[in-house]
Amino acid sequence: MRRASSLKDKEVINVSDGTRLGMVSDVEINLNDGRIEGIVVPIPGKWFGLFGKDNEYIIPWESIIKVGDEIILVEMNENIVRKFLE
Secondary structure (H helix, E strand, O other): OOOHHHHOOOEEEEOOOOOEEEEOOEEEEEOOOOEEEEEEEEOEOEEOOOEOOOOEEEEEHHHEEEEOOOEEEEOOOOOOOEEEOO
16 A cells, blocks of 8 residues: 555656656545545646646546556556646
């Protein structure tokens, strides 16, 4: 068993095309049933996660293939990733 906090700062790689998506900054949790819905990865362009565009990938938990010690492997395409634009 892992804690949600252990996912933070792991690098996320899309196995479909080998793209490095970035580092996990947060998780989305469904408060009604206490389940993790997905992981949040800032889109490159933010400096230390503070300055720059406030865009992020929300990667659904179902798209995660493997959680390793330092890397999370995901399988996704453009239809799976939701982008939040501010």
